Amino acid sequence: MKIxxxxxxxxxxxxxxxxxxxxxxxxxxxxxxxxxxVHIDLDARSIFTMTCLQCESAICMExxxxxxxxRNPETKAVTVNEHQCVGCKMCIAACPFGCLHxxxxxxxxxxxxxxxxxxxxxxxxxxxxxxxxxINELAQRKRRKIDLKLSxxxxxxQGLFPK
Amino acid sequence: MxxxxxxxxxxxxxxxxxxxxxCAINVHLKDDxxxxxxxxxxxxxxxxxxxxxxxxxxxxFYHPERILKPLKKMPDGRFQEISREQAIDEIADQxxxxxxxxxxxxxxxxxxxxxxxxxxxxxxRRFVHAFGSPNYFSNDSACYNGRYLGHSLVTGFWNPxxxxxxxxxxxxxxxxxxxxxxxxxxxxADAKEKGAKLVVIDPRLNPVACYADVFAQPYPxxxxxxxxxxxxxxxxxxxxxxxxVEQYVVGFEKIAAYAQRFTPEYVEKxxxxxxxxxxxxxxLIIKNRPRISFFxxxxxxxxxxxxxxxxxxxILGCLAGTLGLxxxxxxxxxxxxxxxTLYDQISLESEGPIGADKFPALYDLRKECHSMTAMDxxxxxxxxxxxxxxxxxxxxxVTNPNTTKVIEAxxxxxxxxxxxxxxxxxxxxxxxxxxxxxFLERSEIHYFPNKQIVNLTAKIQHIPGVxxxxxxxxxxxxxxxxxxxxxxxxxxxxxxxxxxxxxDITLEExxxxxxxxxxxxxxxxxxxNQLVPTPSGKLEFASSYLKNLGLSEIPEYIPPYHIxxxxxxxxxxxxxxxxKSLFYHSRHQNIPRFxxxxxxxxxxxxxxDAAQLNIQHNEMVRVSSEIGTLDIRVCIRHRSELRKxxxxxxHGWEQWPVNLLTYDALNxxxxxxxxxxxVPVRIDKIDASTSAEHQPxxxxxx
Numbered sequence: 001m002k003i004x005x006x007x008x009x010x011x012x013x014x015x016x017x018x019x020x021x022x023x024x025x026x027x028x029x030x031x032x033x034x035x036x037x038v039h040i041d042l043d044a045r046s047i048f049t050m051t052c053l054q055c056e057s058a059i060c061m062e063x064x065x066x067x068x069x070x071r072n073p074e075t076k077a078v079t080v081n082e083h084q085c086v087g088c089k090m091c092i093a094a095c096p097f098g099c100l101h102x103x104x105x106x107x108x109x110x111x112x113x114x115x116x117x118x119x120x121x122x123x124x125x126x127x128x129x130x131x132x133x134x135i136n137e138l139a140q141r142k143r144r145k146i147d148l149k150l151s152x153x154x155x156x157x158q159g160l161f162p163k
Numbered sequence: 164m165x166x167x168x169x170x171x172x173x174x175x176x177x178x179x180x181x182x183x184x185x186c187a188i189n190v191h192l193k194d195d196x197x198x199x200x201x202x203x204x205x206x207x208x209x210x211x212x213x214x215x216x217x218x219x220x221x222x223x224f225y226h227p228e229r230i231l232k233p234l235k236k237m238p239d240g241r242f243q244e245i246s247r248e249q250a251i252d253e254i255a256d257q258x259x260x261x262x263x264x265x266x267x268x269x270x271x272x273x274x275x276x277x278x279x280x281x282x283x284x285x286x287x288r289r290f291v292h293a294f295g296s297p298n299y300f301s302n303d304s305a306c307y308n309g310r311y312l313g314h315s316l317v318t319g320f321w322n323p324x325x326x327x328x329x330x331x332x333x334x335x336x337x338x339x340x341x342x343x344x345x346x347x348x349x350x351x352a353d354a355k356e357k358g359a360k361l362v363v364i365d366p367r368l369n370p371v372a373c374y375a376d377v378f379a380q381p382y383p384x385x386x387x388x389x390x391x392x393x394x395x396x397x398x399x400x401x402x403x404x405x406x407x408v409e410q411y412v413v414g415f416e417k418i419a420a421y422a423q424r425f426t427p428e429y430v431e432k433x434x435x436x437x438x439x440x441x442x443x444x445x446x447l448i449i450k451n452r453p454r455i456s457f458f459x460x461x462x463x464x465x466x467x468x469x470x471x472x473x474x475x476x477x478i479l480g481c482l483a484g485t486l487g488l489x490x491x492x493x494x495x496x497x498x499x500x501x502x503x504t505l506y507d508q509i510s511l512e513s514e515g516p517i518g519a520d521k522f523p524a525l526y527d528l529r530k531e532c533h534s535m536t537a538m539d540x541x542x543x544x545x546x547x548x549x550x551x552x553x554x555x556x557x558x559x560x561v562t563n564p565n566t567t568k569v570i571e572a573x574x575x576x577x578x579x580x581x582x583x584x585x586x587x588x589x590x591x592x593x594x595x596x597x598x599x600x601x602f603l604e605r606s607e608i609h610y611f612p613n614k615q616i617v618n619l620t621a622k623i624q625h626i627p628g629v630x631x632x633x634x635x636x637x638x639x640x641x642x643x644x645x646x647x648x649x650x651x652x653x654x655x656x657x658x659x660x661x662x663x664x665x666x667d668i669t670l671e672e673x674x675x676x677x678x679x680x681x682x683x684x685x686x687x688x689x690x691x692n693q694l695v696p697t698p699s700g701k702l703e704f705a706s707s708y709l710k711n712l713g714l715s716e717i718p719e720y721i722p723p724y725h726i727x728x729x730x731x732x733x734x735x736x737x738x739x740x741x742x743k744s745l746f747y748h749s750r751h752q753n754i755p756r757f758x759x760x761x762x763x764x765x766x767x768x769x770x771x772d773a774a775q776l777n778i779q780h781n782e783m784v785r786v787s788s789e790i791g792t793l794d795i796r797v798c799i800r801h802r803s804e805l806r807k808x809x810x811x812x813x814h815g816w817e818q819w820p821v822n823l824l825t826y827d828a829l830n831x832x833x834x835x836x837x838x839x840x841x842v843p844v845r846i847d848k849i850d851a852s853t854s855a856e857h858q859p860x861x862x863x864x865x
Binding site: 013040 | 340353368
């Protein structure tokens with residue numbers, strides 16, 4: 001299964017992903033239409049970017065009383081069937097990551113659908129912080145990166161970490 | 164379900180030129196209609212990714228407001244469509260009669276950013292020179308030249324972009340790469356992944372500062388003090404490249420003596436950066452040298468002391484031993500193709516290039532005339548009158564300082580021809596407006612000097628009646644009688660072939676390589692075997708060339724105007740030109756989806772300043788400087804974004820031209836750059852009735 005993975009320490013907050021996402025969905029560059037969010041905390045000088053993780057057991061899907069949320073058999077993305085959505089916002093309340101939003105005009109919940117397997121945000125991420133890849137591959141990538149960091153850690157150099 | 168159609172589809176790779184980064188793109192055509200633009204996979208610049216500007220090239224190309232027919236201004240002030248033949252004939256006739264009546268030098272050519280650089284620039288230079296006038300102007304007068312001169316005066320060359328990905332320490336001065344150089348982001352992230360540190364020095368806290376390990380917020384125009392403070396730190400602690408200094412440098416003693424006074428405390432007093440932070444940055448440089456990337460953005464050059472600040476930075480780079488390294492001051496080589504410019508063939512220096520008397524270094528090193536002085540010549544206050552100007556894809560009525568004077572000067576011309584995509588404020592002043600071609604309508608050779616790569620772009624579309632830059636100069640030259648001699652080529656392909664002839668790369672080979680061809684293998688640290696191209700052949704920490712011109716030999720730090728001549732009436736410091744995402748100077752504002760992010764202009768200020776003046780968010784205020792006034796809404800920013808007393812207005816708005824406030828006559832003595840960042844201003848409330856109206860849609864974003 002492929003998901004969008006954000007490599008947080010590569011994000012420079014250019015916000016291009018937000019813009020192309022909203023454009024993909026709603027034809028304009030409006031932040032309220034995006035399904036990927038770049039949080040910039042100027043006090044802490046920190047950046048955090050978040051988008052739907054396409055959870056294996058997706059709580060948004062489970063709580064939906066109208067069964068409007070379904071898994072796309074091809075891309076394995078959890079998608080909203082807007083004809084079925086009743087606008088109860090249960091999914092939005094249930095998602096532990098806050099990765100759905102509500103569109104007031106049409107009264108439907110909206111979330112990342114992986115652009116049918118070709119996510120626009122990934123193509124525009126010039127920092128290389130966004131990846132669209134198999135989940136196992138991403139986990140390995142993450143592990144390799146941590147191992148590389150640890151290999152330079154003073155504790156490791158002194159032999160204090162197990163090999 | 165996919166519907167099968169008979170439409171023929173093809174994908175053509177080329178380079179994007181929605182900004183100067185020039186990423187490789189694929190243009191998708193369906194029955195000769197551009198339907199999509201996607202990133203090209205294998206180009207080393209953007210590596211298969213593309214920013215939202217790229218796809219907006221479709222919006223630019225098919226924009227409903229695009230000019231498609233030549234326009235002539237009628238006596239009643241309205242524009243009337245005429246044929247291209249008539250337009251070119253009439254323009255050529257008028258240029259000829261001005262040449263006969265006043266001399267060729269009374270005609271100038273102004274090439275703008277919208278047209279591009281390299282080949283487009285050289286066409287314009289070739290044309291005006293062949294015509295007999297030395298007066299070539301460009302947007303470089305207020306962007307780029309300062310950094311070029313600052314580096315060239317020290318090392319003799321300038322590589323605009325070091326390779327950040329292999330650096331151990333990156334220092335960014337006055338730049339916002341996520342917006343103006345998107346591919347840098349990958350290089351920063353690659354470097355940081357390997358453990359590099361990032362230091363950002365900027366009067367504004369941009370998101371890139373959130374990514375940095377150290378962020379320092381100086382007052383505008385005081386970067387020179389910091390550079391000198393760091394030079395002092397390296398010399399005092401004897402942590403500099405001594406071998407380099409002994410063998411390849413002139414003037415080290417002079418700068419060592421001058422650096423004495425820049426103690427961390429003095430730097431703190433000048434720039435507002437804490438003494439401890441100055442020392443911390445100094446320690447980082449010592450720890451990580453020589454693999455350090457120093458990068459100066461346009462933020463450093465838009466001052467009346469800019470070139471010296473940049474020279475100090477270049478010296479710092481040399482002392483840290485970054486010269487000739489991939490991550491540092493790399494010396495790029497040229498491809499060795501033929502040059503379109505005619506400077507070797509015809510010397511017009513005796514014709515009195517405009518501004519060459521005031522800023523000789525600018526003409527000597529860049530062969531470029533000073534566009535701010537040109538306004539005086541247009542108004543009849545120069546050594547000779549400037550009567551006619553051919554402007555291509557430039558918008559000085561918005562982007563040049565002192566807008567009031569620029570408009571007055573352009574209106575005083577006998578002939579103003581503007582070649583542009585849209586009816587810009589400059590085009591509205593013109594006698595003739597010609598429809599310009601976008602980058603999708605021409606084939607040209609592009610260079611990436613830092614990677615020593617050459618690329619050929621593809622001509623993807625042609626709109627009947629809309630001709631590209633080459634056609635414009637070619638047709639004018641033929642009507643004026645020097646076409647056979649100087650523009651003999653029938654097509655752009657012939658020009659490109661002629662340029663490539665002395666090299667071993669053929670046009671066909673180049674066309675087969677949309678990922679670019681390395682034209683020469685990269686060699687590092689060339690200065691060890693070959694003299695650097697300065698007058699002395701050494702690195703000039705003290706420049707005898709400048710001394711002979713009566714300028715300071717070493718890059719002395721001059722406190723910026725707002726500190727040197729502080730005025731009670733103008734308590735705030737205005738900086739202009741901080742980048743707004745997706746806009747490119749005065750371009751792209753008419754692309755609707757971009758405009759949803761930035762619906763209108765704001766003066767951005769610190770919450771304490773607003774509270775002190777009793778100004779609310781979104782309120783209309785009047786900003787005044789010694790030059791002029793501008794009415795604009797207030798956007799109160801986060802308290803760490805700007806320093807107290809510093810305000811910011813974006814520079815490219817047509818409706819809110821901030822250049823009404825900027826100085827055209829307070830220039831850098833070397834480059835002639837105007838004072839654009841660091842203008843003393845005052846903010847006044849406008850009476851309550853006008854400010855009461857509230858605009859709900861005005862969330863200001865960077």
